[in-house]
Amino acid sequence: DTEVTQTPKHLVMGMTNKKSLKCEQHMGHRAMYWYKQKAKKPPELMFVYSYEKLSINESVPSRFSPECPNSSLLNLHLHALQPEDSALYLCASSQGALGNEQFFGPGTRLTVL
């Protein structure tokens, strides 16, 4: 089973709101990722967790805060976002973080008003 689940599917929030995106995988993968994708662009890496530790933060603004409560779960906490943060947010997982296949979840379509 190569399934990564994400909730919610769609999210609309104001610039003063706080919300969280959730991601879950049950494949026993030890690396999890957050990507941001704008229309007609490839996914942009935001964060990498390897063995539940933050391994890469791609200079993402602090209004995005990742959290990895356990090896199956990944959250992205959102606060004081800007309209330009509107995008498709993708979670992915892989067996390890060194060149393994990454499997994407369905994504959360975020709109910031």
Added chain:
Amino acid sequence: QKEVEQNSGPLSVPEGAIASLNCTYSDRVSQSFFWYRQYSGKSPELIMSIYSNGDKEDGRFTAQLNKASQYVSLLIRDSQPSDSATYLCAVHRGSTLGRLYFGRGTQLTVWP
């Protein structure tokens, strides 16, 4: 020079034809290569991975890797309208934990 470049497309082929998608990469130490298919409004779906020189076939899909030329391609045989999507080439260097370098994607349209 971009890390990963793809033929910009869009590419349009008739049903039943072979679609050829190409990708070049700049870093010689790259070790893992992936093709993702992305339908409009959906997330990327992994369709092929290749790690060593040569061809790898999976159903109607064949990935080809030539590390000397820093080139990876995807052939889709007997193209179907359902293959119409954007195809993303992604490359992983062995030394960079977790990072995939994506090309900009090639939009493929298969017309009946």
